[in-house]
Amino acid sequence: MEKDRLPKGQKWISKPVVYDIVKDIKDVDLSTYRLKFFGAVENPIEITYEQFVSMAKDRTVADFHCVTTWSVKDISWEGIKTKELLKMIKPKKEAKFVMAHCLEGYTTNFPIDYLYDEASMLAYKMNGEIIPKRHGFPIRLVIPSLYAWKSAKYLTALEFMTHDKKGFWELRGYHDVGDPWKEERFDED
Numbered sequence: 001m002e003k004d005r006l007p008k009g010q011k012w013i014s015k016p017v018v019y020d021i022v023k024d025i026k027d028v029d030l031s032t033y034r035l036k037f038f039g040a041v042e043n044p045i046e047i048t049y050e051q052f053v054s055m056a057k058d059r060t061v062a063d064f065h066c067v068t069t070w071s072v073k074d075i076s077w078e079g080i081k082t083k084e085l086l087k088m089i090k091p092k093k094e095a096k097f098v099m100a101h102c103l104e105g106y107t108t109n110f111p112i113d114y115l116y117d118e119a120s121m122l123a124y125k126m127n128g129e130i131i132p133k134r135h136g137f138p139i140r141l142v143i144p145s146l147y148a149w150k151s152a153k154y155l156t157a158l159e160f161m162t163h164d165k166k167g168f169w170e171l172r173g174y175h176d177v178g179d180p181w182k183e184e185r186f187d188e189d
């Protein structure tokens with residue numbers, strides 16, 4: 001039933017609204033861009049955009065829920081499933097949390113389990129096209145099972161942490177996890 005598809009307190013709109021903590025985003029030089037995986041992992045690596053694209057073969061179609069109450073149906077993302085990348089990076093067993101780091105300084109944290117979700121991806125295409133600049137070019141983290149502020153755009157690194165730390169919005173009162181089905185919008189305390 002269609003109603004069950006929309007988390008409480010949300011309404012459907014047709015296209016995602018661009019939300020950014022800064023007004024301007026620098027152009028990215030793909031020849032120097034690197035995506036890093038570091039922290040509590042067996043195999044810390046850095047990959048180039050070209051390497052990423054050559055490995056990209058996964059696709060997810062998922063609804064996107066923003067904490068400001070809009071939701072968008074069926075956005076398609078192409079790239080690499082995070083659970084596949086983790087096979088290569090091998091997080092240590094004490095890695096419990098992840099911090100996403102972005103080009104303009106944005107950060108967001110979440111429990112590592114969300115990277116094992118079937119739908120979670122690192123994406124370079126959105127709805128069949130290279131991700132538009134303001135939607136996260138060149139690579140974006142997409143975690144459909146959490147509110148959209150966890151889907152970090154302009155991703156530069158995933159940091160694997162043994163202890164939780166708060167990212168940009170989490171420091172400003174937003175929930176550490178942010179599950180739309182539990183309406184985890186803000187931290188209670």
Ligand SMILES: Nc1nc2c(c(=O)[nH]1)N[C@H]1C(S)=C(S)[C@@H](COP(=O)(O)O)O[C@H]1N2
Pocket residue numbers: 016017018019020021022066067102103104106134135136148149150151152153154155
């Ligand atoms: N790097 C970065 N990623 C970000 C943000 C940001 O400011 N910087 N905003 C977040 C928020 S609050 C939302 S709602 C979504 C919006 O995604 P969109 O701009 O593609 O619609 O991006 C998230 N990812």
Ligand SMILES: [Mo]
Pocket residue numbers: 019066067068148149
């Ligand atoms: Mo947001």
